[in-house]
Amino acid sequence: AQKITQTQPGMFVQEKEAVTLDCTYDTSDPSYGLFWYKQPSSGEMIFLIYQGSYDQQNATEGRYSLNFQKARKSANLVISASQLGDSAMYFCAMREGNGNNRLAFGKGNQVVVIP
Amino acid sequence: EPEVTQTPSHQVTQMGQEVILRCVPISNHLYFYWYRQILGQKVEFLVSFYNNEISEKSEIFDDQFSVERPDGSNFTLKIRSTKLEDSAMYFCASSGPGQNTEAFFGQGTRLTVV
Numbered sequence: 721a722q723k724i725t726q727t728q729p730g731m732f733v734q735e736k737e738a739v740t741l742d743c744t745y746d747t748s749d750p751s752y753g754l755f756w757y758k759q760p761s762s763g764e765m766i767f768l769i770y771q772g773s774y775d776q777q778n779a780t781e782g783r784y785s786l787n788f789q790k791a792r793k794s795a796n797l798v799i800s801a802s803q804l805g806d807s808a809m810y811f812c813a814m815r816e817g818n819g820n821n822r823l824a825f826g827k828g829n830q831v832v833v834i835p
Numbered sequence: 836e837p838e839v840t841q842t843p844s845h846q847v848t849q850m851g852q853e854v855i856l857r858c859v860p861i862s863n864h865l866y867f868y869w870y871r872q873i874l875g876q877k878v879e880f881l882v883s884f885y886n887n888e889i890s891e892k893s894e895i896f897d898d899q900f901s902v903e904r905p906d907g908s909n910f911t912l913k914i915r916s917t918k919l920e921d922s923a924m925y926f927c928a929s930s931g932p933g934q935n936t937e938a939f940f941g942q943g944t945r946l947t948v949v
Contacts, residue, residue, distance in 0.1 A: 763924060765940035820891045821866050825878040
């Protein structure tokens with residue numbers, strides 16, 4: 721079964737606009753962590769932001785914020801004031817608190833920022 | 836800023852040959868991982884390594900694969916007899932202790948099996 725679902729098609733966003741990338745997850749574990757990574761065309765995986773399942777507040781990291789809705793099992797990434805350098809694939813991932821540290825990744829969202 | 840480094844960045848190998856992919860994790864991290872990403876697909880977990888032994892492996896990580904930490908700094912992934920379907924980007928990652936620490940990824944090794 722899919723643990724992380726990212727179903728949006730490729731997105732075009734105007735420079736300086738905000739964009740929201742959807743991510744839903746599936747777990748029965750009460751303790752888990754949610755991560756977003758950026759993969760530009762050069763291929764590396766860049767950590768963006770983390771949200772713990774017990775965190776009371778939504779995580780923020782500069783222009784990145786995570787809209788965490790626990791009851792709906794969603795962890796959407798919001799990128800504010802998009803820049804051309806934000807064009808990339810964005811992956812949502814989850815680590816469950818079952819003693820293992822593996823990350824389960826979604827299929828990714830493609831974002832293209834246009835001037 | 837500390838980072839995970841991987842060598843080589845690209846490797847082309849003939850089917851049936853052995854390859855070793857190398858990684859230097861961040862020095863104070865305790866967990867080490869290998870992931871792979873077949874072109875255009877999602878990132879898949881292969882194996883995690885902690886305290887000098889495999890802590891978890893996926894169904895992809897069969898007898899063809901092995902990992903080693905030969906010294907205090909390197910972490911290697913060996914594929915014994917490569918197949919065409921092993922062509923992928925292989926990422927090494929490391930993280931500190933605990934659940935609430937992010938995994939930092941290396942820049943990847945693109946393996947092409949011909």
